[in-house]
Amino acid sequence: MWNNKTIEWLDIELTSFCNIDCPGCFRQIKRKVVNHILDTEMLSFEKLRKWITPKEFPKLKLVNFCGSIDEPTLHPELLDIVKYFNEHSVSINISSNGSTKTEKFWHDLGKEKVSVFFGVDGIDQKSLEKYRVGANFKKLQKNWRAFINAGGKATWQFIVFEHNEYLLEDAKKIADEEGFDNFRVIYSHRSDNKESKTKTRNEEQEIVCKYGIQKRVFLSHTGTLLPCCFFNSEFLQVHSGGGNETRYTKKYLELGGPLESNLKYTTPTEVIEGDMFKFIVNSWNDKPLERCWQTCKKAKQDVFVDEELK
Ligand SMILES: C[S@@+](CC[C@H](N)C(=O)[O-])C[C@H]1O[C@@H](n2cnc3c(N)ncnc32)[C@H](O)[C@@H]1O
Ligand code: SF4
Ligand code: SF4
Numbered sequence: 001m002w003n004n005k006t007i008e009w010l011d012i013e014l015t016s017f018c019n020i021d022c023p024g025c026f027r028q029i030k031r032k033v034v035n036h037i038l039d040t041e042m043l044s045f046e047k048l049r050k051w052i053t054p055k056e057f058p059k060l061k062l063v064n065f066c067g068s069i070d071e072p073t074l075h076p077e078l079l080d081i082v083k084y085f086n087e088h089s090v091s092i093n094i095s096s097n098g099s100t101k102t103e104k105f106w107h108d109l110g111k112e113k114v115s116v117f118f119g120v121d122g123i124d125q126k127s128l129e130k131y132r133v134g135a136n137f138k139k140l141q142k143n144w145r146a147f148i149n150a151g152g153k154a155t156w157q158f159i160v161f162e163h164n165e166y167l168l169e170d171a172k173k174i175a176d177e178e179g180f181d182n183f184r185v186i187y188s189h190r191s192d193n194k195e196s197k198t199k200t201r202n203e204e205q206e207i208v209c210k211y212g213i214q215k216r217v218f219l220s221h222t223g224t225l226l227p228c229c230f231f232n233s234e235f236l237q238v239h240s241g242g243g244n245e246t247r248y249t250k251k252y253l254e255l256g257g258p259l260e261s262n263l264k265y266t267t268p269t270e271v272i273e274g275d276m277f278k279f280i281v282n283s284w285n286d287k288p289l290e291r292c293w294q295t296c297k298k299a300k301q302d303v304f305v306d307e308e309l310k
Pocket of ligand 3: 207210211212228231293295
């Protein structure tokens with residue numbers, strides 16, 4: 001299924017830091033278990049440069065800076081990291097709440113021609129902070145303007161809740177006027193967020209591995225390489241020393257934990273061709289791991305609706 005020589009897409013969770021508190025985020029939902037690992041660690045540029053090389057990932061086309069607990073723009077070396085991937089002709093996408101740093105930073109980021117998904121689930125301070133608790137609309141607006149004016153490709157990402165559904169058309173209009181390239185609507189599946197809307201889809205009859213098909217893997221802020229972002233929640237819980245035992249977490253510990261899957265101790269090839277990836281893939285033939293079943297059979301992922309504005 002996976003082979004690092006054919007991987008085209010890498011998700012990277014750059015940090016465990018964030019500046020705001022969205023109630024449906026894993027940071028909040030699992031706060032009791034993961035609190036002590038939040039706002040502590042980040043992947044250094046030095047490590048990334050050493051691990052993610054053209055030799056290890058010769059077919060890499062896209063790096064997506066978006067994890068489960070990170071605000072990527074808080075990484076102090078983000079511009080250097082972006083330049084590194086740009087030099088290797090790898091496209092870059094960043095997911096951000098946008099209420100970070102300075103206009104100068106966002107201008108410099110825009111100059112690098114990256115794509116940024118701004119999480120803007122409202123059209124003013126009042127509606128934004130209903131979900132993006134602690135975000136600053138004025139700052140976010142200044143930042144997206146600096147980014148777009150410098151040539152960055154911006155997507156306005158709007159998560160639909162009961163409290164903001166009526167603002168959807170207004171948000172689209174503002175996004176268009178402000179020079180965003182795209183508008184993405186997310187109908188969230190997150191059950192912990194009571195307000196989130198669910199759209200059901202036809203069930204698949206077997207596991208269709210979303211990441212495998214996309215030739216994509218996920219790198220956690222700890223350096224652990226995972227088959228997909230969906231396993232990051234279980235990984236973060238076992239890494240924090242808490243959470244429920246699952247077949248995945250049991251196997252993770254049995255195989256030596258970080259020794260088997262963390263790039264500090266092993267190579268991407270060894271992880272991707274290693275026992276954990278095999279264990280997950282083999283489970284599909286007989287008794288799929290719960291996570292795979294929930295995510296890739298029952299199609300419980302978020303539903304995305306993209307619209308081009310330009
Ligand atoms: C944990 S965030 C990390 C990136 C960045 N901090 C951000 O918020 O964009 C990963 C993704 O989850 C999205 N997200 C946050 N809350 C969500 C929810 N309730 N339902 C669906 N997606 C959500 C974010 O907008 C982002 O695209
Ligand atoms: S901005 Fe992103 S990482 Fe931060 S709390 Fe919200 S969803 Fe989570
Ligand atoms: S949950 Fe399982 S099947 Fe789905 S993308 Fe991840 S590894 Fe593949």
